[in-house]
Amino acid sequence: MIALLVRDLRLAVRAGGGFGLGLAFFLIVTVLVPFAVGPEGETLARIAPGILWVGALLACLLSLDRIFQLDFEDGSLDLLATAPLPMEGAVVVKALAHWLTTGLPLTLAAPVFGILMNMQAPGHWWIFVTLLIGTPALSMIGAFGAALTVGLKRGGLLLSLLVLPLYVPTLIFGAEAATRGGAGMAVTTPILMLAGITAGVVAFLPFAAAAAIRINIR
Numbered sequence: 001m002i003a004l005l006v007r008d009l010r011l012a013v014r015a016g017g018g019f020g021l022g023l024a025f026f027l028i029v030t031v032l033v034p035f036a037v038g039p040e041g042e043t044l045a046r047i048a049p050g051i052l053w054v055g056a057l058l059a060c061l062l063s064l065d066r067i068f069q070l071d072f073e074d075g076s077l078d079l080l081a082t083a084p085l086p087m088e089g090a091v092v093v094k095a096l097a098h099w100l101t102t103g104l105p106l107t108l109a110a111p112v113f114g115i116l117m118n119m120q121a122p123g124h125w126w127i128f129v130t131l132l133i134g135t136p137a138l139s140m141i142g143a144f145g146a147a148l149t150v151g152l153k154r155g156g157l158l159l160s161l162l163v164l165p166l167y168v169p170t171l172i173f174g175a176e177a178a179t180r181g182g183a184g185m186a187v188t189t190p191i192l193m194l195a196g197i198t199a200g201v202v203a204f205l206p207f208a209a210a211a212a213i214r215i216n217i218r
Contacts, residue, residue: 004080004090008097022059022102023109029055030113041118048117049178052127055113056106057138057167061160063102064142067094068150068213077150078217087210092202095136095143103135119182126181130194134174137198140205141166147209151216170197 033051034044071077080090110131111124119127145163152158177190 004085004093005097008094009101021062023105025062026055026059026106026109027113029058030116033117044118045120045123045182048114048119048123049127049130049182050175051117052110052114052119053131053134053171053175053178056103056110056131056135057171059106060098060102060135060138060142061163063098064146064163065149065156065159067098067143067146069146072150072217077213081214081217087213088206091143091147091206091209091213095140095206098142099136099139103131103139107131107135122184123178123182126178126187129181130174130178130191133191133194133198134170137170137201138167140198140201141170144205144209144212147212147216150213170194173197 030052033047037043037047068077071080081087083090107128110127111119114124114127141163142159145159145166148162149159173190173194177187177194180190181187
């Protein structure tokens with residue numbers, strides 16, 4: 001599993017879907033919002049958690065189609081299907097590689113980008129915490145969507161349409177927790193809901209994704 005993880009990390013960076021692309025897109029979204037809504041600091045601070053969450057979510061979409069597509073094209077996916085490592089384990093490893101190259105950099109960058117949105121000090125901590133809890137769910141859901149569309153030509157648009165509705169609960173509770181935390185309100189309920197979504201996704205979707213891959217490579 002470690003060898004597969006290292007291989008996927010290298011492929012993700014070499015294919016151009018790693019740290020730079022997602023962070024650049026995230027930065028562009030953060031910079032453009034003040035031009036659209038105006039430079040008022042109070043307005044920007046109020047909408048900052050939601051904008052940062054939307055930006056991180058959309059940045060995660062950029063590299064989802066590469067999770068299994070490269071392996072499908074070079075035949076590695078067929079070898080993984082017959083390897084001693086269960087396909088469910090391979091799905092988890094690939095989702096982890098996507099999170100390490102996309103979700104984790106976005107999580108670390110969000111508090112810094114929050115400065116551009118006039119986010120107050122407590123908000124920086126809570127946007128980091130909520131993204132740290134929620135982005136693994138984004139990667140796992142993305143891996144499930146990638147498994148459903150693997151082998152399809154120009155499946156990137158279909159993949160986005162499939163996973164975006166599944167992202168909505170994570171977005172709602174993540175943005176709500178970050179907003180409440182930044183305002184000094186209780187965050188227990190949205191944080192627990194966000195953590196529960198992530199735990200449920202990580203527990204069940206690898207089996208669904210593995211089944212979809214087996215069907216698609218037959």
